[in-house]
Amino acid sequence: MKKKFVLITGIAGFIGFSLARKLIINKVPIIGIDSFNTYYDTKIKYKRISELKKINKDLIILKDNLQNYKKLKNKLDSYKITKLYHLAAQAGVRHSIKKPKDYVDNNLIAFSNILELSRNKRIKHLILSSSSSVYGNKNNSPLSEKSNADFPIQFYGATKRSNEIMAYSYSYLYKIPTSVCRLFTVYGPWGRPDMALYIFVKNIISGKKIDLFNKGNHQRSFTYIDDVVDGLILVGNKAPKKKKFEIYNIGSGKQIYLKKYLMAIEKELGKKARINLTKLQKGDVKSSIANISKIKKIGFRSETSLDFGIKQFVLWYKNYHKI
Ligand SMILES: NC(=O)c1ccc[n+]([C@@H]2O[C@H](COP(=O)([O-])OP(=O)(O)OC[C@H]3O[C@@H](n4cnc5c(N)ncnc54)[C@H](O)[C@@H]3O)[C@@H](O)[C@H]2O)c1
Structure with missing residues (x-):
């Protein structure tokens, strides 16, 4: 019998890498794809992959752009893929x-190519970030x-909502069990250099000023x-049966x-930031707080404290x- 794999797109990215590491530790056979794009310094992307290879030196990594369907299909033709975590994307609101x-x-x-791939390879569960x-x-x-999720105020949100709708129709037409995970601001080790935590820590250490958008009043x-x-x-282990399509919020549920x-961050570094108070940026939402009652029902606990996470x-x- 052919070996079954979990496919992770965006494996060199912050979340794809972190998910892959946990799955590899749990001995789940995975294949990763990433285009290693230059949206931020690719050095950290290659370092993430070498971390993964330290745990599994035979890990299959494909350096490919998902925009090329023919290549994608050819490269994956010989593999049996049961679950697909789609984490590759152009992220970033600004x-x-x-x-x-x-x-x-x-x-x-x-993403349209990921849907075609899921259809052709009869994926048993598509999990979309x-x-x-x-x-x-x-x-x-x-x-x-x-x-209501039909009025995103930036194009990033619009493409993410479009992905959800595209996924729904594929799931309905071709019976692809699909779960959408709506992630709320993610932070932690190996995080993205374009995100607030990375920039704040970097600038506090170097003494450079920080732009605090909306005077820090975002939640x-x-x-x-x-x-x-x-x-x-958890979501990946619970493929939707009858309805074939589910949406889950994944967030801390706290309001910060x-x-x-x-x-x-200042407390952890023992150093004050030099702050430049600025107004709300175009496209930034003022508040984004997760209600996580639905995912809690399948066993989700978000118990990491902010202080521990920042540490x-x-x-x-x-x-x-x-340093
Ligand atoms: N980090 C967060 O706070 C956050 C919050 C909400 C949603 N998300 C979503 O989670 C997912 C992962 O985000 P992340 O923070 O790890 O971002 P990331 O930028 O670190 O990772 C995304 C990866 O996808 C790859 N990629 C992009 N386009 C590709 C393409 N066409 N073909 C192949 N690879 C491609 C990039 O090279 C990158 O390594 C994204 O879908 C993002 O929209 C992230």
Whole structure:
């Protein structure tokens, strides 16, 4: 019998890598794909992959762009894939204001190929990473999967919502069990260099000023990476049966002001930030708080405290940059 694999797209990215590491430790056979794009420094992407290869030297990594369907299909033809975690995407809210086309190519075209692949390879479960950005600008009450998600205020959110809708019709027509995971701001070791935590820590250490957008009055459900990975695995192990399609929020469920997040970082580093208070940025939502009652029903617990999570990041950052 052919060996069965779990396919992870975006394996060189922050979340794809963290999920892959946990699955490899759990002895799950995986194949990873990534285009290693240059949205941020690729050095960290290659380092993540070498971390994975330390645990499994035979790990299969394909360096390919999902926009090329023919190549994708040919390369995967000989493998039996049962589950597919789609984590590759052009992420970043602010970048989507400057370069919306990147989101058409990497989120819409690339994802249409993932759907075709899922159909042709008769994938047993497609797990798609979406984002809290689909909810757009709401008041500061917690967002549930039933909240309206049809008015995202940036193109990133629009492509993520489009992915969900595209996935629904494929799941309905071709009976592909599909789970959408709407992730809320993820942080932790090996995190993205374009995200607040990385930039804050870097600038506090070097003494450079930090732009604190909306004067730090944003609220987010900052969610620790290990909790997100646990959530993705829980969802992945529960393929929807009758309905074939489910949406889950994955977030901490807590409500934290950006300025409190910064204070926790300052405390951990033992150094104050030099702050430049700025106004709300175009496309930034003021508040994004997760209602996680649905995923809790399948066993999700998001128990990592902010202080612990930030401590882990700072330890990793100093070790990674040899500080
Ligand atoms: N990090 C967060 O806080 C967060 C929050 C909500 C949703 N998400 C979603 O989670 C997923 C993973 O995010 P991340 O933070 O790990 O981002 P990331 O940028 O670190 O990882 C994405 C990876 O996908 C790869 N990629 C992009 N386009 C590709 C293509 N066309 N073909 C092949 N590979 C391609 C990139 O090279 C990158 O390594 C994304 O779908 C993102 O939208 C992330």
